[in-house]
Structure formats: structure tokens, C-alpha cells
Amino acid sequence: xxKEYLLTCMVLILLWGxxxxxxxxxxxxxxxxxxxxxxxxxxAEPVLYVSVFRTLLRVIAGTALSLVTALxxxxxxxxxxxxxxxxxxxxxxxxxxPNISYIIIAxxxxxxxxxxxxxxxxxxxxxxxNGFLNTLDDEPLSLRQAEAVYAETFAARLRMxxxxxxxxEMLRTGKTALSMGFKVGVMAEILGSAGAGIGRQLAYSRIxxxxxxxxxxxxxxxxxxxxxxHLFDKMLDKLTEEETGxxx
Numbered sequence: 001x002x003k004e005y006l007l008t009c010m011v012l013i014l015l016w017g018x019x020x021x022x023x024x025x026x027x028x029x030x031x032x033x034x035x036x037x038x039x040x041x042x043x044a045e046p047v048l049y050v051s052v053f054r055t056l057l058r059v060i061a062g063t064a065l066s067l068v069t070a071l072x073x074x075x076x077x078x079x080x081x082x083x084x085x086x087x088x089x090x091x092x093x094x095x096x097x098p099n100i101s102y103i104i105i106a107x108x109x110x111x112x113x114x115x116x117x118x119x120x121x122x123x124x125x126x127x128x129x130n131g132f133l134n135t136l137d138d139e140p141l142s143l144r145q146a147e148a149v150y151a152e153t154f155a156a157r158l159r160m161x162x163x164x165x166x167x168x169e170m171l172r173t174g175k176t177a178l179s180m181g182f183k184v185g186v187m188a189e190i191l192g193s194a195g196a197g198i199g200r201q202l203a204y205s206r207i208x209x210x211x212x213x214x215x216x217x218x219x220x221x222x223x224x225x226x227x228x229x230h231l232f233d234k235m236l237d238k239l240t241e242e243e244t245g246x247x248x
Contacts, residue, residue, distance in 0.1 A: 030212035038216040047201065052224065055197040059185045062120025063178050067170065069121075070128030075162065077129075078136045087129075094126040103188045112192035119188045120181040127180075131173035132166055168239060175232035179225050186221065 013032050020029040030038075042048045077084035102122045106115035189199020198217060205213035 027209050027211055030215060034212045035215040035219070038210075038212040039219060042216055042220070047196075048220070050196050051198050051201050052220070054195065055182070055185060055189065055199065056224075058116040058189075058194075058197070059120060059178065059181045062117040062185065063124060063174070063181045065117070066121045066124040066177070067128055067174065070125050070132060071166070071170075074129050074132035074136065074166075075158070077133060078162075084133075091126045091129055094122070099123055099184055099187070103184075103191055106188070107192045112194045115192045116185050116188045116194055116197075120185050123184055124177045124181055127177055128173055131169050135166055135169040136162075168236070171232055171236050171239065175229060175236075178228050178232070182221070182225060182228065 016029075017032050020026070020031045023029045026034060073087060077087055099119075102119045103115065106118040106122070109115075110118050186197070186199045186202070188194070189197045190203050192199075193203065194200060198221065202214060202217050205211070205217065
């Protein structure tokens with residue numbers, strides 16, 4: 001797998017270099033070595049770490065807010081069919097709204113700083129709710145019938161069954177949601193001219209026609225996304241190992 005991955009990267013770099021040579025204009029397509037130099041310079045500057053920290057802070061805040069709210073709404077939907085009938089049309093509507101509309105609306109309502117977290121919340125909330133509800137709906141009928149006979153308090157069911165049942169889905173959906181939230185958050189930073197952040201640096205590179213800088217910041221975004229995916233994969237693998245050990 002690693003050999004194939006490295007081979008693919010090498011082929012892409014060769015194609016990139018060929019395209020840069022054909023264009024003959026580093027404003028259109030910079031050479032790979034120009035981007036590498038810019039990337040190395042970024043790692044030596046404090047602006048990289050400040051920008052990444054501020055962007056991740058906004059993304060994590062929006063993701064955590066959407067996760068907690070979606071968890072509460074999903075549990076209410078699981079307890080009340082009437083409440084679920086009211087909330088499902090809202091979720092269906094939310095999924096049809098383009099991301100750019102969320103960004104523009106949030107910028108009008110909240111300004112540049114508050115918009116990023118709000119946009120991430122609005123986009124990820126339906127994703128979490130749908131994932132949680134699908135997990136809760138997959139519960140076997142026999143278990144539901146047993147619960148009806150041996151009634152327990154909601155607090156007991158929440159602690160003993162519902163939360164453990166939803167943890168794997170939190171990680172699976174969280175992996176996709178956090179990566180998506182990161183990309184959407186950077187887009188909102190660019191459009192909203194937010195303070196320090198990756199989006200601001202990308203916008204500045206565009207204004208100064210520093211295409212190598214745009215490529216370098218894009219590579220940083222790819223690395224961060226890969227780290228997020230790797231972290232969640234590790235947590236899912238650990239959870240699977242614990243479940244396997246418990247069953248055996």
C-alpha cells in the first residue's frame with residue numbers, strides 16, 4: 001500500500017512539473033520546487049502556527065457544537081415520534097441548501113468572526129442527526145420489546161445503552177464531519193475576510209499573485225486533513241479491538 005501511495009505521489013509530481021514547464025509562468029502554475037521552498041519557509045514562520053491554530057479552533061468549536069446539539073435532538077427524536085415528525089422536514093430542507101448560501105447568510109447575520117463557527121454548525125448538524133437516527137433505528141425489534149417489558153429510566157438507558165451505541169457512529173460521522181468542516185471553514189474565512197487563519201493567508205496569497213504560496217497552504221490543508229482521518233481511524237480501530245475482546 002505504501003509503495004503504491006509513493007508511486008502515485010511521484011507520478012502526480014511529475015505531471016505537475018510537466019504542466020508548470022508547459023505553462024512557462026509561475027503565476028499560473030509554479031514548479032514543485034518553488035512550492036517546496038515556500039512550504040519550508042512557512043514552517044519557519046509563526047504565521048503558520050497561528051493561522052492553523054485559529055482555523056482549527058473555529059472548526060472544532062463548530063463541530064463540537066453541532067455534535068452536542070445533534071446528539072440531544074437525536075435522543076429526543078428517539079423518545080418522541082411527534083417531535084421527530086416535526087424535525088425531519090427541517091433536516092430535509094437543511095440538506096438541500098448549498099454551502100455557499102449558509103456562508104453568505106452567516107456573514108450577514110454574524111459578521112466575519114462568528115460566521116465560520118456558525119456555518120460549520122449549520123452544515124454538520126444535519127449530518128450528525130441523520131447518522132445518529134440511523135444508528136438508533138437499527139436497534140433490533142427484540143431489544144425494543146424487551147425494553148417495553150423491563151422498563152428503565154431514561155438516565156439508565158442513556159448511560160448503559162444509548163451512548164455506547166452511538167459512540168462508534170460519533171467517530172465515523174465525526175471523521176467525515178471534521179474534514180468537511182475544516183474545508184468549509186477555510187472557505188468561510190476566505191469569503192468573510194476573517195481574522196488570522198488559513199483562509200486569510202490563502203486570500204493574501206491570491207491578492208499578491210503568490211501561486212506557490214496558495215499551493216503551499218493547500219498542501220498544509222491536505223496534511224491536516226490526513227492527520228484528522230488518521231486520528232479517527234486509530235480511534236475506530238481501538239474501539240473495534242475493545243469490542244472484539246469484550247465479545248470473546
